[in-house]
Amino acid sequence: PEPLRIYWCLYIFGIIRYKVQGRLRPGPSGAHQAVLTLAGDPTAMTVTWTTFDPAGSIVEFGPERSRAFTSSAKGHASRFVDGGWLRRSMFIHRVTLQGLAPGQRYAYRCGSPLGWSRPYSFRALQNGTDWSPRLAVFGDMGNVNPQSLPRLQRDTQQRMYDVILHVGDFAYDMDQCNAMVGDTFMRKIEPVAASVPYMTCPGNHEEKYNFSNYRARFSMPGYTEGLWYSWDIGPAHIISFSTEVYFYLNYGRHLVQEQYQWLERDLQEATRPDRRRRHPWIITMGHRPMYCSNNDLDDCTKHESIIRRGLPQHQYGLEDLFYKYGVDLELWAHEHSYERLWPVYNYQVYNGSTKSPYTNPRAPVHVITGSAGCKERLDSFVPNPREWSALRIEDYGYTRLQIVNRSHIWLEQVSDDQDGKVVDGIWLIKELHGPKAWH
Numbered sequence: 001p002e003p004l005r006i007y008w009c010l011y012i013f014g015i016i017r018y019k020v021q022g023r024l025r026p027g028p029s030g031a032h033q034a035v036l037t038l039a040g041d042p043t044a045m046t047v048t049w050t051t052f053d054p055a056g057s058i059v060e061f062g063p064e065r066s067r068a069f070t071s072s073a074k075g076h077a078s079r080f081v082d083g084g085w086l087r088r089s090m091f092i093h094r095v096t097l098q099g100l101a102p103g104q105r106y107a108y109r110c111g112s113p114l115g116w117s118r119p120y121s122f123r124a125l126q127n128g129t130d131w132s133p134r135l136a137v138f139g140d141m142g143n144v145n146p147q148s149l150p151r152l153q154r155d156t157q158q159r160m161y162d163v164i165l166h167v168g169d170f171a172y173d174m175d176q177c178n179a180m181v182g183d184t185f186m187r188k189i190e191p192v193a194a195s196v197p198y199m200t201c202p203g204n205h206e207e208k209y210n211f212s213n214y215r216a217r218f219s220m221p222g223y224t225e226g227l228w229y230s231w232d233i234g235p236a237h238i239i240s241f242s243t244e245v246y247f248y249l250n251y252g253r254h255l256v257q258e259q260y261q262w263l264e265r266d267l268q269e270a271t272r273p274d275r276r277r278r279h280p281w282i283i284t285m286g287h288r289p290m291y292c293s294n295n296d297l298d299d300c301t302k303h304e305s306i307i308r309r310g311l312p313q314h315q316y317g318l319e320d321l322f323y324k325y326g327v328d329l330e331l332w333a334h335e336h337s338y339e340r341l342w343p344v345y346n347y348q349v350y351n352g353s354t355k356s357p358y359t360n361p362r363a364p365v366h367v368i369t370g371s372a373g374c375k376e377r378l379d380s381f382v383p384n385p386r387e388w389s390a391l392r393i394e395d396y397g398y399t400r401l402q403i404v405n406r407s408h409i410w411l412e413q414v415s416d417d418q419d420g421k422v423v424d425g426i427w428l429i430k431e432l433h434g435p436k437a438w439h
Contacts, residue, residue, distance in 0.1 A: 009086075009177035028052040030115025031093070033186035033217070034194035038163070039096050040221040040231055042125040045197065046096045048219045049110050049117060050186070051077075056112030057093040064105040064121050073097050080216040083209030084178035094219050102127035120194040125162065125233065129278050132405065133234040136196075137165045137367075138398035139203065139287060139333020142172035142374030143185050147396040148416045149192070149373070156192045160400075163233060164196050167333035168203025168243075168287030172374050174213035182213050200226060201240040203287035203334065210251050211244070228259050230266050235406045236281035237270045239263070243288040243334075246306050246316075247299075260316040267325035271434055280406045280433040282327045289332035289368050290319055292339060293389045295380045300335065303347075319345065322364060326434035329409065331399075333370035336379040338393040338413050340424060341366040349388050350438070352429075357390075359429040362438045367411065369399040391424055407431055 033050040047059050057077050062070035075095030082088045093110070100106065103126040109116045136152060155161065174182030192198065199220065206214035215225035220240070222229035228241040241263060245255040269275065270282055290308035292300035299305045310317030322330065323345050342349045343361030351357035358365065371378060373396050381392045395417040402410045413424035430437060 029055040031111030031117040033183065034110055034117050034120065034190055035218065036122055036194060036197045037199060037219050038197045038221065038231055042102045042127045043100045044096055044098050045100060045122065045124065046094060046219045047110050049093050051091045054091060055114045057095055058112050059095045059097060059108055059110045061097060061106050061108035064107045082175065082179035083212060084175065086178040088178045092216050100124040122195055129235045131234050133162045133403045134160060135163045135165055135401040136161045136398055137167065137331055137401055138369055138372040139167035140169040140336055140370040140374050141372035143181055143188065144375035145373045146188065147373030148398050149188065151416055151420055152398065153191050156195050161196050164192060164198045165285055165331065166198060166200045167285050167331055168201050169205040169333065173205045173208060175208035179213055182217065186217060199240065201285055201287060202227060202242050202244050204244055207244060207248055228262055232279050234403050235279055236283055236403045237279040239266060239284045241286050243286045243307050256311065256316050263321060271325050276434055281403055281409065283329045283331065284322060284327055285331040288334045289366065291341060291344065291366060291388060292335050292368055293382050293386045293392065294335045294337060295382045324435060326437055327364050328430060328433060329428065330364050330366045332366065332368045335368050335370050336376060337371050337381065338397060339368040339389060340391045342388050342390045344388040347388060358426050360431060365428055367399065371396050372398055393423055395423065
């Protein structure tokens with residue numbers, strides 16, 4: 001009932017204010033909810049954080065080994081007003097650090113003399129294409145039951161990753177309780193997101209108030225407030241986009257067209273011969289999959305799924321677009337499970353060979369990894385796997401991805417239910433990239 005919901009939100013708000021004022025959390029002008037994101041240049045890194053009162057936007061940083069903050073950078077803050085009935089406001093601070101030495105570790109803190117974050121450290125991206133980026137990939141992590149988070153924190157402390165990819169659905173939901181659920185989630189993820197670049201895309205649980213919490217709290221490259229953008233890392237070009245523009249047409253049907261046209265331009269640029277030689281791997285990340293074999297009524301269970309085929313009259317379908325430009329690997333979430341597909345296009349399996357299906361496959365490879373943990377628990381599968389489904393796992397967990405070189409990717413699934421056991425692993429091997437690889 002509505003009165004009970006309001007009472008519960010006020011109760012949570014009171015606890016948060018008590019913790020803030022009691023110095024168990026930073027004060028209203030103190031910096032918290034720190035997030036690192038890549039700025040599109042290996043010599044730069046963006047730091048984003050929140051205060052509840054106006055304050056300066058400063059990052060002090062220096063080489064980790066020097067044990068001193070030898071440099072500082074200033075940025076700007078913008079006031080964000082949540083759309084809930086309390087109209088809560090906060091200040092989102094953004095500072096981009098420039099001139100970083102590729103591959104070097106830096107210590108930093110963010111905030112102002114009114115209140116600083118705790119110190120964190122990160123490693124600047126390596127330059128060039130001749131290195132092997134290591135990524136953690138997952139979606140659908142909430143405040144309640146974020147089962148994989150402690151293990152991801154341990155991995156982060158052991159410096160296992162260069163980048164984190166969160167493929168949509170945060171907090172469940174960031175707008176809830178006048179965005180206090182969003183504050184709580186950002187604090188929970190902070191030990192990971194403040195230590196490793198945390199790259200995102202929107203999911204359906206970010207929809208409220210036209211994705212306002214998502215757009216305000218993250219600072220992705222480009223000019224679309226994180227709805228769609230792309231970036232290079234080592235020998236790969238990674239494209240993040242919004243599947244949600246297809247489902248929330250009330251925010252503007254034009255967004256479907258704008259994103260599709262941007263995707264085609266980005267893919268055209270990424271497949272120019274000189275660029276594809278440097279970054280042969282093209283990897284996409286979007287929340288709702290084209291295919292899945294879960295036992296529900298989600299879009300991916302339908303033969304003519306919207307993401308795959310597009311709006312009515314097959315407008316802006318993504319399967320043909322990604323196939324046309326030779327996308328190698330497509331990462332998805334939304335389904336609270338793990339499913340690896342055979343190389344597939346238009347429901348036809350195009351394995352490289354019977355013995356080595358992922359060596360020189362003749363269609364993109366899809367991986368669905370949405371089992372990080374949330375209050376909605378896990379999603380089951382239909383009893384009999386589809387012919388295009390290679391492996392299905394109903395454990396909480398997340399995916400590790402290493403882009404080893406221009407021809408080899410190692411992909412593995414970690415089961416948190418089985419104490420971190422690696423329950424799936426494949427080599428994706430491609431001697432030739434681009435649409436010519438399909439023939």
